[in-house]
Amino acid sequence: MEDLLIQALNGLASASSLFLVASGLTVIFGVSRIVNFAHGSLYMLGAYVGWSLVTQLPEGLAGTSVGFWGSILLAALIVGAIGMVIEVLLLRRIYEAPELFQLLATFGVVLVVQDVALLIWGPQDLLGPRAPLLRGSTEMLGVRFPRYELFLIIVGPVVLGLLWLLFHRTRWGTLVRAATQDREMVSALGVDQRRLFTSVFFLGAMLAGLGGTLQLPRESVNLQMDLAIITEAFVVVVVGGLGSLPGAFLAALLIGELHAFGILILPRITLVLVFLVMAIVLVARPHGLLGRASAPSRGAAAAPDPPIGPTPRPLIVAGAIALALLIAAPLLLRDYEISVLTELLIFVLFAASLHFIMGPGGMASFGHAAYFGAGAYGAALLAKHLGAPMLLGLAAAPALAGLLGIAFGWFCVRLSGVYSAMLTLAFAQIAWSVAFQWVEVTGGDNGILGVWPDGWARDKSVFFYLTLVLCIGASLMLRRAVRAPFGYALRAGRDNALRAEAIGIDGFRIRWLAFTVAAVAAGIAGGLFAYSKGSVFPSTLGIPRSVDALLMVLLGGVQTLSGPIVGALAFAGLQEQLMRATELWRLIMGSVIIALVLFFPQGLAGAVQKAWGK
Amino acid sequence: MTTILDVERIEKSFGGVRAVQGVSFSIEAGEMLALIGPNGAGKSTCFNMLNGQLRPDAGRVRLLGQDITGLAPRRVWRLGVGRTFQITATFGSMTVRENVQVALLSHAHRLLRFWRPAPEHFADEADALLARVGMAEQAERACGVLAYGDLKRVELAIALANAPRLLLMDEPTAGMAPRERVALMALTRDIAREQGIAVLFTEHDMDVVFAQADRIIVLDRGRLIAEGSPAAVRANPEVQAVYLGAGLVHG
Amino acid sequence: MVGFDRRTLLAGGTALAMPRIVHAQGDVIRIGEVNSYTSQPAFLAPYRNGWILAIEQVNAGGGVNGRRLETIFRDDAGRPEDAVRHAGELINSERVALLAGGFLSNVGLALGDFANQNKKLFVASEPLTDALVWARGNRYTFRLRPSTYMQAAMLVEEAAKLPARRWATVAPNYEYGQSAVRWFKELLTRAKPDVTFVGEQFPALGRIDAGATVQALASTTPDAIFNVTFGADLTNFVRQGNTRGLFERRRIVSMLTGEPEYLLPLGDEAPENWIVTGYPWEDLNTPGHTAFRDAYRARFNEAPRLGSVVAFDTVSAIAAMLRKTGADTETEKMVDAMRGLTFPTAFGTGDVTFRPIDHQSTLGAYVGRTALRNGRGTMVDWRYADGAAYLPADDVVRTLRPQS
Incomplete structure (x- = not known):
C-alpha cells in the first residue's frame, strides 16, 4: 500500500x-x-x-x-x-x-x-x-x-x-x-x-x-x-x-x-x-x-488553393525531359549515384502519397511512415519467413500498408486538424512499437536482414528501372486521381464540408478511401525501400521518417501537385549532399530550411508556379 | 398539383428551449413558399430539420410521400432536394464550372472514378445550368474570387444539378444589393415554374417576400402563427403585431 | 551499347552527377568509416580521436608496405538506412578497400549484411550485439569489441560469488538491454541455481522515468541489482537511486559502467562499490597502454576513453591484416587474413586474435569495482578479463552461427 x-x-x-x-x-x-x-x-x-x-x-x-x-x-x-x-x-x-x-x-x-x-x-x-x-x-x-x-x-x-x-x-x-x-x-x-x-x-x-x-x-x-x-x-x-x-x-x-x-x-x-x-x-x-x-484554423482562413487547371505545357515538357534523363541515367552514372536516384524516386512517391491526403484531402498526417514501414515490413516478412520472391514481396507491401490504412484511417479521418494528425502519429507509434517489441516475428530493433532483390534485379540499373516504373507510375496515378472525379470529391470535402454533404458526397467514405489509397502508395515506396537497402528496421515507421515526409511536402508546397516531387528531391538530395560534405550538416540544413521558408512561403513548387503566373 | 413536401408537427428543443413546436405545412410543385418570422423565431432550425442537418424530436417530414425524417443531408439530396445556404457554400479551389460538375458527378454516382479528369465530365450540362443562372461567361473563373451576388447564382446552379423536386433556400439574398435580390428571386421563380420545382425560402427582405412568394408561412417563437397568400398574411393582425415593433412590414 | 564502358563516359557525365574530388589512387589504401557521429557525439568524438591517432602512427611508420592509410568518415545520424547508403557511396565512388565502424547494433547489422551482399570486408568496431557474429554472422564481417554475451559472462563470474539470492534487473528496452538481461539470467542461473529474479524494469532508451523505476525496483526488495542502463539514463537512475537509498545494503552489478564515457559524467555522484566492466584508464600502466595514453594526451590534450582504445585497436587490426596480405586489398585475401589475425591491443595486455570460428576478436574488458577518487568515479580492484575465456565452447558457437 x-x-x-x-x-x-x-x-x-x-x-x-x-x-x-x-x-x-x-x-x-x-x-x-x-x-x-x-x-x-x-x-x-x-x-x-x-x-x-x-x-x-x-x-x-x-x-x-x-x-x-x-x-x-x-x-x-x-x-x-x-x-x-x-x-x-x-x-x-x-x-x-x-x-x-x-x-x-x-x-x-x-x-x-x-x-x-x-x-x-x-x-x-x-x-x-x-x-x-x-x-x-x-x-x-x-x-x-x-x-x-x-x-x-x-x-x-x-x-x-x-x-x-x-x-x-x-x-x-x-x-x-x-x-x-x-x-x-x-x-x-x-x-x-x-x-x-x-x-x-x-x-x-x-x-x-x-x-x-x-x-x-x-x-x-x-x-x-x-x-x-x-x-x-x-x-x-x-x-x-x-x-x-x-x-x-x-x-x-x-x-x-x-x-x-x-x-x-x-x-x-x-x-x-x-x-x-x-x-x-x-x-x-x-x-x-x-x-x-x-x-x-489559419489554413482554412487563408486564401483557398488556386484551381488545378490542366498541366501547363512547359511543365509537361520539363517532366518529359526529366523522365528522359532518368531513363538515360544508368548509362551515364555509377552504381552509387544510381542507388541515390533510386532512393530519391522512392521518397518522391512517399511524399506524393502524403500530399494526396494533405493537399487535396486537407488532412495532415504526423504518422505517414506507418504505411511506408508497413510496406517495408510486408515485403521483408514475406522474404524472411516464406522466402518469397521479390515481386511477391513488392505486391505484399502495398497490401499490408493498405490494410493498415483501412484500419487506422477509419479512426483518423473522423477527426480534423492537428487532432487527426496526432491520432495518425499515435497509431504509427503503436505500429512502430509492435515492430520494435515483437522480436520473434520482426526481429525487434535488430530488424530483418537479407532483403535483397532477386538475381535478375540485383543489378543497380535494373532495380532502378523497376523503381522508376513503380514510383513514377504510382505518382502519376495519384496525380491523375487528384484530377479525376475522386480528387474533386476529396477537395470538395476539404473546401466546404457543408456544401459537399449537401450535394450527396459522403465525406467520411471519400476521406477514408483517400487515406487508404495514400497508404497503398506509401506501401509501394516502403517495399522498394526495403529491397534497395537490403534490411528493414523499426525506424522505417518511426517518427523521424514521418517527419521527413511532412517536411518534403511542406518544402515543396502543399498547394501544388508538383510540390511533393520538388520537395522530396530538394530535401533528400540536400541531406544526402550535406551529410557527405560536412560534420555540421544539421546546422547548414536547418539554416537552408529557414531561408527557404522565409523566401518561399508557398513552398518551392508554389513559388515557381506563382512566378510563372505573373 | 402534386404535394412535394409535407411537414407534420415537427418539434425541436435545445436544452429546454423549445425552438420549434408542432409546425406543419406543405408545398406544391412549382410553388414559391416563403418562411418568415422575426429573429429567433426558429426559421433556421425548422429549415435544418427539412434537409437532415437536424433530426426533429417529434413529427414527420415527407417528400413525395416518402418519410425522410432524420435522414442525413446527403441522402435527402439524393431524393431530390437542393439547398442553398445563408452564407454561400461553394468550393473555393474550383472554377465555377467545376463546382457544378462536382454536383453533376455526384448526382450520376461517378465520384469514385480515378482516371478521366473531372473537367471532361458533364461540361455541357454544367454550362447549360450556368447559362440558365446567367453565369456562363464566368465558368472558367475560380469560385474563390467571385463577387458575392455571383456566388449566390453559382450556388443556385449547384442546387439545380440533381434536377431537384424541392429547393431549400436559406436567406438566398442576404448580403446582396436590392436590385440583385429581386433579380435572383425572379430567376428562381421562373426556374421553379418551368420545371415544377417547389421552393421553400426564408427571407428578411419583405419586398422580396411579397413580390415573389406564392404563399407565406409565419413563425414566431417556434410556432406557426399565420399561413396564406401574401395579401392575407400582410393583413393578419397577429403578424403585424409580431413585426410592428421591428417596422419590417412595408412596401 | 553492349560492352560500353560506363567509366569512360563518366568523365563527361560528372557534371550531371554529384561533384566529386578525384583522388590520386594507388599509393593510398582507403578505409571507409561509417558511424553515428551526430547522434552519439559523446562516445564517438573520443573514438574518432583514437582512430586519427592510430592512422597517423601507422603512416608515420611508413604506412603498410609503403602505402599510406586514409580514412573517409561518414555520419549515419543513427539511421541504418543512411549507413547503408554511405557504404554504397564509399565503395562505389570513393573506392575504399574496406568498411569499418558502427556504434549502434542495428547499424552494425545493416552494414554487416551489406558487406555480405556486396562481398566487401566490414570490420565492426563498437556494436555489441551478439547477432553480428552469431545469428547473423557472415564471411565478410568481423567484430572487435567484446560482445554483450562476453561482458555479461564476465559479470556473472563475479555475481555468482556474491551471497545475493534475490536479483532484480534494469535495462534499456531494446535489443542490447534485452540480450544482456537474458544472458545474465541464463548464465547466473546456470552458475548458481538457487538465485531468483524478483523484478525487471525496461525503461525506454533515453527516456527513463527514474523516480518511478527506482521505486518499482525497491518494492521488489532484491538483494542485488543487475544494471544495463548507460548514458543519460544511467545518470538519472543513479541520482534517484542515491537519493532514495536504493543502492544501500545492496550489491549492484553493472554493464559498461566502468568505462570513462559513462563514469565521468556522473562526477562526484558516481556510485561506489558497483561491480562493473570498464576501462581503468588512469591506473592501467602496462608499457603498451602507457605509450598509447601518453601519445593520446599529447595529441588531443585529454585522457583517452574506451572508444579511443576501440578505434585505435580497430586501425591496428586493419594495419596488421594489410601487412599480412602484403598491402593487397583484394577482399577475399583480406578476409582470409582477418581470420585468425593477431595484433596487439592498446591495453598493452598482449595479442588479440580474430577467431576464425565466428570472427569475434578475443579483446577483453576490465572487471572491477567503482570508487570515488578526487571527486569523480574510477575503477579499483580491477583485472583484465581476456575475451577468449568468456566465449562459449566451439561446438556451441557452431550452433549459434550459420555454417556455410
Whole structure:
C-alpha cells in the first residue's frame, strides 16, 4: 500500500515536469496555431543555459540558494527572450502561409539548435548541481522520498495557478484568451496582434526554458533532451485539448500516473503507453479531454488553393525531359549515384502519397511512415519467413500498408486538424512499437536482414528501372486521381464540408478511401525501400521518417501537385549532399530550411508556379 | 398539383428551449413558399430539420410521400432536394464550372472514378445550368474570387444539378444589393415554374417576400402563427403585431 | 551499347552527377568509416580521436608496405538506412578497400549484411550485439569489441560469488538491454541455481522515468541489482537511486559502467562499490597502454576513453591484416587474413586474435569495482578479463552461427 502511494507521488513529480513544457506549447498553439516543433529545443536550451549559469556563478553566490534559484529564473527568462527572437525574426514573417507551414520553419530551428548546442557545450552529458535546501530526501511512509521531487509536485499546480491568474485577472490575459477562441475578433478590437503574439511566444518559450532548467537537479543535461521531450509534450497538449491549460494539466497527470503504475505491471509498456493513451482519448473525445471544437484554423482562413487547371505545357515538357534523363541515367552514372536516384524516386512517391491526403484531402498526417514501414515490413516478412520472391514481396507491401490504412484511417479521418494528425502519429507509434517489441516475428530493433532483390534485379540499373516504373507510375496515378472525379470529391470535402454533404458526397467514405489509397502508395515506396537497402528496421515507421515526409511536402508546397516531387528531391538530395560534405550538416540544413521558408512561403513548387503566373 | 413536401408537427428543443413546436405545412410543385418570422423565431432550425442537418424530436417530414425524417443531408439530396445556404457554400479551389460538375458527378454516382479528369465530365450540362443562372461567361473563373451576388447564382446552379423536386433556400439574398435580390428571386421563380420545382425560402427582405412568394408561412417563437397568400398574411393582425415593433412590414 | 564502358563516359557525365574530388589512387589504401557521429557525439568524438591517432602512427611508420592509410568518415545520424547508403557511396565512388565502424547494433547489422551482399570486408568496431557474429554472422564481417554475451559472462563470474539470492534487473528496452538481461539470467542461473529474479524494469532508451523505476525496483526488495542502463539514463537512475537509498545494503552489478564515457559524467555522484566492466584508464600502466595514453594526451590534450582504445585497436587490426596480405586489398585475401589475425591491443595486455570460428576478436574488458577518487568515479580492484575465456565452447558457437 505504501509502495503504491509513493508510486503515485512519483507520478505526480513526472506530471509536473511534463506540464511545465506542455503549458508553454499549448499557450503558443492556442494563440498562434503554430505547431512549434522547436519547443523541445527551447526546453533543452533552458537546461544548458541553467547549467552554465549555475556552474559559473561568481564567488560568494556559488552553492547558495540565491545563486541557484536566481540562475534558474534567469535561464528561463533568457530562453523566453530566445523564443521572442525566433518569433520576430522568423515566424512573424510566415503567419499567412498555409497551415502547418510554420512547422517546417520550427524544424529548421531544431536542426540549428542541435549543432549550436553541440558547439557551445560539447558532446559530453553534463550533470548539474543539486538544489540547495532540497538536496536530500524525506522519510515518508517508511520510504525515503527526494525533497526535490516534492518541490516539483508543488511547482506544477503553482504554475497552473499563476497562469490562471495571468489569463483571468489581467487585460493581456483576457486578450490572449479571446485570441485563442477567435483571432479575427481580436484584430477587430484594434489590438496590435504582432505584439500580442510576440509576448505569447515569450511566455511559452519561458515556460519551456523553466521546464528544462528545473530538470538540472534531477537529470543530466544532454543533446537528446529536445527530441526526447517534444513528442510527449505534444501528446499532453493534444490529450488535454489544444489551447487548454487545465486540459494540459489533467493530461500530464493522467500520463504521469499511468506511467508510474504501468511499469509496475508491464515494465515494457513505457515504450508505447503515452500513444495508447492518446489514441484512446482521441477516439473517445475528438477534441481531447477539455478541448473544444475550435474556429477554423489559419489554413482554412487563408486564401483557398488556386484551381488545378490542366498541366501547363512547359511543365509537361520539363517532366518529359526529366523522365528522359532518368531513363538515360544508368548509362551515364555509377552504381552509387544510381542507388541515390533510386532512393530519391522512392521518397518522391512517399511524399506524393502524403500530399494526396494533405493537399487535396486537407488532412495532415504526423504518422505517414506507418504505411511506408508497413510496406517495408510486408515485403521483408514475406522474404524472411516464406522466402518469397521479390515481386511477391513488392505486391505484399502495398497490401499490408493498405490494410493498415483501412484500419487506422477509419479512426483518423473522423477527426480534423492537428487532432487527426496526432491520432495518425499515435497509431504509427503503436505500429512502430509492435515492430520494435515483437522480436520473434520482426526481429525487434535488430530488424530483418537479407532483403535483397532477386538475381535478375540485383543489378543497380535494373532495380532502378523497376523503381522508376513503380514510383513514377504510382505518382502519376495519384496525380491523375487528384484530377479525376475522386480528387474533386476529396477537395470538395476539404473546401466546404457543408456544401459537399449537401450535394450527396459522403465525406467520411471519400476521406477514408483517400487515406487508404495514400497508404497503398506509401506501401509501394516502403517495399522498394526495403529491397534497395537490403534490411528493414523499426525506424522505417518511426517518427523521424514521418517527419521527413511532412517536411518534403511542406518544402515543396502543399498547394501544388508538383510540390511533393520538388520537395522530396530538394530535401533528400540536400541531406544526402550535406551529410557527405560536412560534420555540421544539421546546422547548414536547418539554416537552408529557414531561408527557404522565409523566401518561399508557398513552398518551392508554389513559388515557381506563382512566378510563372505573373 | 402534386404535394412535394409535407411537414407534420415537427418539434425541436435545445436544452429546454423549445425552438420549434408542432409546425406543419406543405408545398406544391412549382410553388414559391416563403418562411418568415422575426429573429429567433426558429426559421433556421425548422429549415435544418427539412434537409437532415437536424433530426426533429417529434413529427414527420415527407417528400413525395416518402418519410425522410432524420435522414442525413446527403441522402435527402439524393431524393431530390437542393439547398442553398445563408452564407454561400461553394468550393473555393474550383472554377465555377467545376463546382457544378462536382454536383453533376455526384448526382450520376461517378465520384469514385480515378482516371478521366473531372473537367471532361458533364461540361455541357454544367454550362447549360450556368447559362440558365446567367453565369456562363464566368465558368472558367475560380469560385474563390467571385463577387458575392455571383456566388449566390453559382450556388443556385449547384442546387439545380440533381434536377431537384424541392429547393431549400436559406436567406438566398442576404448580403446582396436590392436590385440583385429581386433579380435572383425572379430567376428562381421562373426556374421553379418551368420545371415544377417547389421552393421553400426564408427571407428578411419583405419586398422580396411579397413580390415573389406564392404563399407565406409565419413563425414566431417556434410556432406557426399565420399561413396564406401574401395579401392575407400582410393583413393578419397577429403578424403585424409580431413585426410592428421591428417596422419590417412595408412596401 | 553492349560492352560500353560506363567509366569512360563518366568523365563527361560528372557534371550531371554529384561533384566529386578525384583522388590520386594507388599509393593510398582507403578505409571507409561509417558511424553515428551526430547522434552519439559523446562516445564517438573520443573514438574518432583514437582512430586519427592510430592512422597517423601507422603512416608515420611508413604506412603498410609503403602505402599510406586514409580514412573517409561518414555520419549515419543513427539511421541504418543512411549507413547503408554511405557504404554504397564509399565503395562505389570513393573506392575504399574496406568498411569499418558502427556504434549502434542495428547499424552494425545493416552494414554487416551489406558487406555480405556486396562481398566487401566490414570490420565492426563498437556494436555489441551478439547477432553480428552469431545469428547473423557472415564471411565478410568481423567484430572487435567484446560482445554483450562476453561482458555479461564476465559479470556473472563475479555475481555468482556474491551471497545475493534475490536479483532484480534494469535495462534499456531494446535489443542490447534485452540480450544482456537474458544472458545474465541464463548464465547466473546456470552458475548458481538457487538465485531468483524478483523484478525487471525496461525503461525506454533515453527516456527513463527514474523516480518511478527506482521505486518499482525497491518494492521488489532484491538483494542485488543487475544494471544495463548507460548514458543519460544511467545518470538519472543513479541520482534517484542515491537519493532514495536504493543502492544501500545492496550489491549492484553493472554493464559498461566502468568505462570513462559513462563514469565521468556522473562526477562526484558516481556510485561506489558497483561491480562493473570498464576501462581503468588512469591506473592501467602496462608499457603498451602507457605509450598509447601518453601519445593520446599529447595529441588531443585529454585522457583517452574506451572508444579511443576501440578505434585505435580497430586501425591496428586493419594495419596488421594489410601487412599480412602484403598491402593487397583484394577482399577475399583480406578476409582470409582477418581470420585468425593477431595484433596487439592498446591495453598493452598482449595479442588479440580474430577467431576464425565466428570472427569475434578475443579483446577483453576490465572487471572491477567503482570508487570515488578526487571527486569523480574510477575503477579499483580491477583485472583484465581476456575475451577468449568468456566465449562459449566451439561446438556451441557452431550452433549459434550459420555454417556455410
